[in-house]
Amino acid sequence: MNSVLSSILSWDFVASGIRVTTPILLAALGALVAELAGTPNIALEGTMLFSAFVGVIISGFTQSLWLAVIGALLTGIVMSSILAYFSLKLKTDIIMAAIALNIFASGGTIYALYLLTGDKGSSASLKSLVLPNIDIPIIKNIPILGNILSGHHILTYVAIILVFLIQYMLYKTPLGLRIRSVGESPDAARSVGISVFKTQYTALIISGMLASLGGIFLSMGYVSWFARDMTSGRGFIALAAQALGGTSAYGVALGSLLFGFSEALSFSLQFLNIPYEVTQSMPFIITVGALAFYAWNKSRNKRNRDI
Amino acid sequence: MKKILVVLLIAVLSLTLFGKVKVALLINGTLGDKSFFDSAARGMKWAEEKLGVETKVIEMGYNPSEWEPTLEDISDSEEYDIIIVGTWQMVELLERIAPLYPDQKYVIFDDAVDYSKGNLQNVYSITYKQNEGSFLAGAMAALVSESKKFKYSVPDKKIIGFLGGMDIPVINDFLVGYIEGAKYIDPEIKVLISYVGAWNDPAKGKEFTLSMYRQGADVVFAVAGETGNGVLAAAKEMDRWAIGVDSDMQLLYEEKDMDIVKHTLTSMMKNVDYSLYRAIKLYLEGKMPLGKAEALGLKEKGIGLADNKYFREIMKSDPWVLIKLKDIELGIIRGEIKVPTAYGMSNEELNKIRNSVRP
Numbered sequence: 001m002n003s004v005l006s007s008i009l010s011w012d013f014v015a016s017g018i019r020v021t022t023p024i025l026l027a028a029l030g031a032l033v034a035e036l037a038g039t040p041n042i043a044l045e046g047t048m049l050f051s052a053f054v055g056v057i058i059s060g061f062t063q064s065l066w067l068a069v070i071g072a073l074l075t076g077i078v079m080s081s082i083l084a085y086f087s088l089k090l091k092t093d094i095i096m097a098a099i100a101l102n103i104f105a106s107g108g109t110i111y112a113l114y115l116l117t118g119d120k121g122s123s124a125s126l127k128s129l130v131l132p133n134i135d136i137p138i139i140k141n142i143p144i145l146g147n148i149l150s151g152h153h154i155l156t157y158v159a160i161i162l163v164f165l166i167q168y169m170l171y172k173t174p175l176g177l178r179i180r181s182v183g184e185s186p187d188a189a190r191s192v193g194i195s196v197f198k199t200q201y202t203a204l205i206i207s208g209m210l211a212s213l214g215g216i217f218l219s220m221g222y223v224s225w226f227a228r229d230m231t232s233g234r235g236f237i238a239l240a241a242q243a244l245g246g247t248s249a250y251g252v253a254l255g256s257l258l259f260g261f262s263e264a265l266s267f268s269l270q271f272l273n274i275p276y277e278v279t280q281s282m283p284f285i286i287t288v289g290a291l292a293f294y295a296w297n298k299s300r301n302k303r304n305r306d307i
Numbered sequence: 308m309k310k311i312l313v314v315l316l317i318a319v320l321s322l323t324l325f326g327k328v329k330v331a332l333l334i335n336g337t338l339g340d341k342s343f344f345d346s347a348a349r350g351m352k353w354a355e356e357k358l359g360v361e362t363k364v365i366e367m368g369y370n371p372s373e374w375e376p377t378l379e380d381i382s383d384s385e386e387y388d389i390i391i392v393g394t395w396q397m398v399e400l401l402e403r404i405a406p407l408y409p410d411q412k413y414v415i416f417d418d419a420v421d422y423s424k425g426n427l428q429n430v431y432s433i434t435y436k437q438n439e440g441s442f443l444a445g446a447m448a449a450l451v452s453e454s455k456k457f458k459y460s461v462p463d464k465k466i467i468g469f470l471g472g473m474d475i476p477v478i479n480d481f482l483v484g485y486i487e488g489a490k491y492i493d494p495e496i497k498v499l500i501s502y503v504g505a506w507n508d509p510a511k512g513k514e515f516t517l518s519m520y521r522q523g524a525d526v527v528f529a530v531a532g533e534t535g536n537g538v539l540a541a542a543k544e545m546d547r548w549a550i551g552v553d554s555d556m557q558l559l560y561e562e563k564d565m566d567i568v569k570h571t572l573t574s575m576m577k578n579v580d581y582s583l584y585r586a587i588k589l590y591l592e593g594k595m596p597l598g599k600a601e602a603l604g605l606k607e608k609g610i611g612l613a614d615n616k617y618f619r620e621i622m623k624s625d626p627w628v629l630i631k632l633k634d635i636e637l638g639i640i641r642g643e644i645k646v647p648t649a650y651g652m653s654n655e656e657l658n659k660i661r662n663s664v665r666p
Contacts, residue, residue, distance in 0.1 A: 012521050016514060023510075029587050062381040122509075122533055222510040223540045224564065227533045232508040234451040270501045271666070276474065280504045 011147040013264060019222070021260025022156045023048070023231075025212040027238030028256045029159075029166050030210030032249060035242060036170060037203030044211045045235025046105030047079040051212030052219035053109040056226040057116060060128035068129065072216045073209050079105075080208030080218035084201045102235075110228055122227035130224045131155060131216070154268065155217045162210065167249035179203050211235065235243035244290060262286040328360040330587060331387040335374050335396055342554040343417065343579055350583030358587055363387070374471060375400050389590060391583060393417050400563075405430050412597060414586050416579055419600035426458045428598040433586060435577045436493045437477070438484030438602035439530070439639055439652060442548050442646045443605070443612055444575045445488025446635050447628065448526040449496050451548060451572060456625040459546050461525040461571065468499040468524035470516055470538055472506050472531035479649035479657060481530045481552075481575075486664050487647060491635070498664035499524050503534050512537025520545045522666070526572065528552070544568035553577060554614040572621060574613040582609045606640045 027044045034041035041047075051072040059068035083101055087094035114120050131154050170176035181189045182199045190196055190238055214234070221225045245255030266282040285287035332351050334344045351362040367377045378400055381390055382655020389639035390402060390411060395418040405413050419432035448467040455462050469485055472477040482500065489496045499519045503511055512534035516527050520541065526548040529535030535552060542549035543566045551557070551574035560567045582603050589595040612618075612632075622629050638644040650658060 011522075012517075016517065020514060114337075114339060118338055118339055119341065121341060122536065123343070124559050125562050126538070218372070218510050222513060223537060225509075225536075227507060227509050227536065229507040230509060230533070231506055232511065267501075267515055270515070270518070271499055271522060273665070276502050276504075280502070 004111050013153070013268060014148060015255070016267065017261040017264035018152060018156060019260075020263045021151065021256050022159050022221075023217045023234050024238050024241055024259055025159045025253060025256035026155070026162070026214035026217065027211045027235055028241040028245065029249060030207035030214070030254045031171070031239050031242035032245070032247070032252045033166065033179065033210070034207035036183045036247060037179045037200045038082075038186065039094055039200045039204055040239075041080070041083065041204060041207045041211075042095055042239065043079060043083050043101040043235075044207070044214075044238055045231055045233065046098075046102035047208050047211040048215035048218070048231045048235050049102075049105045049109055049229065050079055051075045051215035052230060053113065053215075053226045055216035056123050056126065056128040056219045057112075059220065060123065060126040061116075063127075064128065065129055065131060068220065069131075069216065072212045076208035076210075076212030077205050078208075079212075080204040081191055081201075083208075084204045086199055088197050106229055109226070113226065120228075123225045126225070128220070128224060128226075130220045142290065153217065153221045153222060155213055158213065163253045166210075175199075175202065188202050211238075214238070215245075240287065244287065244294070258290055259283055259287065260288050321607065328358075328389070328587075328591065329387045330360055330362045330389045330391065331381055332362065332364045332391045332583075333374075333378060333381065333397075334364065334366050335371075335392065335394060336369050338364070341467050341559055343393065343577070344482070346554065346577075346579040347391070347416065347583055350580035353580065353584045354587040357584075358591060360587060360591070371396065375404070379403055382411050382574065385411070388412060389414060389587065389657060391586075393415070393579070402427065403428060412590070412595070414583070414595075416582060417577070421477070422598065422600065431556055431586060431597050432600035433582050434600060434602045435582070435609045436602050436646070436648075437575070437577065437610060438480045438487075438646050438648045439604040440575045440577075440610035440612070441530075442488035442491070442639065442644075443632060443636060444528055445485035445490075445574075446492050447488075447572065447612065447632055448485070448528060448548075448550060449489040449492035450628045450631060451625075452496075452526050453493060454543030454625045454628060457548070457621070458624070459525065459542075459548050461523065463545075464523040464525065465495065466497045466499060466523040466525070468516070468519035468527035469501070470512060470519070470527055470529050470531055470535060471488065471500070471502045472534060473504060474502045474650055478502070478530055479652075481528075483649045483652070483657070485528055485644055485662055486660055488635075489608055491644070492631075496664065497666040499666065500664075503531055503579045506532040508534050509537035509540065516541035516544065516549075517545060520547050526550065528575070539567045539571055543567050546570070551613075555615060557613065557615055557617045560569055561617070568617050569621070571617075573618045575610070576613050578603075578608055604639070605636055615630045 054075040055068045055072040083097055086092045086097035117126050134154050136150040140146040178194050178199045182196050186196045218230055241255035241259050244251050245252035262283040266279045269279045270276055285288040317615050337346055338344055348364050352362050355362050367374050378533050390415045393416040398418050398420055401415055403422050409429055413430045416433040420427050420430050452460055452467050453462050469482055503515055503517050516538045519527055527538050528550040529538035530552045531647050538549045551571055556574045557568045557571050596606050
């Protein structure tokens with residue numbers, strides 16, 4: 001019991017929570033941008049998966065990290081473009097198109113993996129690279145602060161910076177204003193001369209690129225290979241984190257942290273005498289609890305205002 | 308005398324010319340999985356080379372709706388003496404189709420048909436005693452964990468770990484063998500147990516394993532499919548030990564990442580290749596136990612720890628471990644050591660075993 005408690009109250013636990021949060025946060029930011037533009041991006045899962053795959057393959061064959069990252073981002077753009085073409089141009093249901101993309105990613109990655117490497121389960125035999133962890137020079141020597149701030153994966157820092165960037169972009173730039181107004185009321189936006197198509201397309205592209213960063217975090221950070229369906233629903237959890245976090249990037253970051261840390265908690269709690277089904281469903285129980293609290297809080301505020 | 312010789316010669320000639328035994332292996336998936344199916348195909352190759360039979364491997368793909376018509380077609384063609392299928396997914400299909408072709412001989416590996424349903428006298432089922440192999444893995448984990456001579460061990464903690472895919476009988480059969488094997492070396496040893504609840508999530512597998520290492524475990528046995536490979540990544544990161552499963556993980560990663568190979572002690576393998584080779588050999592000798600399920604253990608080489616150069620290199624740190632393992636293996640083969648199985652075990656019994664090693 002004591003060892004479990006001490007493991008929860010440790011920097012390793014914090015680090016673990018941050019690791020779990022990172023891919024969810026990146027994808028959740030993508031979900032936020034798309035959601036605000038009125039084009040919910042359910043294809044995050046497939047985009048992450050395909051980018052994870054492309055990153056590994058490019059780094060394996062070219063031994064260049066830059067090319068791998070660029071390739072992964074391009075994958076995100078391509079996936080989103082397909083989604084945008086189907087939903088915005090051909091006017092298919094965006095949810096349907098996204099589901100098709102997710103299924104395509106699951107099978108397509110394995111097929112491509114087989115063509116390129118001859119493997120079908122994972123890219124275990126391909127010598128691919130990983131993105132580095134970063135030690136911040138001076139800060140890493142400060143006792144507690146160093147533990148919290150330094151030594152994380154480079155994409156974790158990117159994710160943190162992106163939270164602020166996305167927030168700024170959405171609420172302080174013309175593009176953000178256009179995205180939000182198109183999402184709020186496309187007809188009103190159109191009437192003042194905003195191109196709905198262009199704005200939604202841009203939002204989807206940004207969303208896809210964010211998701212692809214989340215994808216390569218899995219295959220080039222967490223582990224050093226691509227495995228069949230390795231995103232394991234993180235794209236969908238990101239959607240939930242976004243729903244939890246509302247319309248601001250900070251809220252989305254909090255939602256992702258809640259998911260990430262409750263999952264990290266479930267890793268530590270598994271050694272207590274609790275049935276493991278309970279620890280496994282911990283992240284979801286906490287989420288339902290948080291949602292209930294959020295709804296209750298909101299309705300109470302509303303009632304107060306009504307009075 | 309001469310006559311007999313001539314008859315014999317003709318018999319032998321006709322056997323080689325016309326009567327070559329033909330075997331079909333139907334894979335409910337595709338080759339290239341670096342695990343079961345590749346192993347099964349290797350067994351076919353051995354049989355072809357050493358036993359002179361003719362074999363054909365048919366990849367049915369991952370779409371279950373194609374399996375039944377393929378199995379029916381091949382059975383209907385009467386072209387093959389033996390048809391081999393594998394894994395639990397084929398059990399029901401075989402139970403339905405085998406009785407329709409009573410003259411056709413079938414082999415199923417890694418699961419058994421339900422013989423009480425009757426009319427399955429033409430099916431030979433091969434299962435593997437993963438509990439025996441896991442017993443060895445557990446004993447090895449305990450020995451390495453408590454020896455001061457292995458560089459990634461934490462001998463004073465006496466904790467090892469087990470990462471399972473899901474809480475299901477087959478995984479628990481691994482678990483029970485592992486725990487008993489570890490307790491055989493040191494009755495006081497503690498085993499951290501976790502189930503990830505996913506087969507395709509190496510990132511989560513890694514995170515679970517890191518958590519076990521942080522609690523003091525120094526050897527973790529991964530029985531969770533692709534998720535289990537996360538254990539290897541965690542071992543590399545934390546400088547601890549991992550034990551792989553199903554196929555030889557060290558050979559799988561040798562071209563990619565020697566660090567992973569050096570943090571992997573060995574892998575507990577189901578020798579599908581050898582078991583199929585053996586089945587064909589038994590058939591040629593007329594001894595194939597049709598109408599029966601046979602569980603192959605260490606004695607029949609159906610299961611065992613992977614032995615390769617990296618494994619031997621690591622074991623050089625303390626050769627006594629190898630001697631002790633050999634001793635245990637012989638003990639199991641001779642029946643002096645009884646390894647319990649999770650099959651047919653009640654939940655209370657299982658929990659009792661789990662609790663006996665809880666830290």
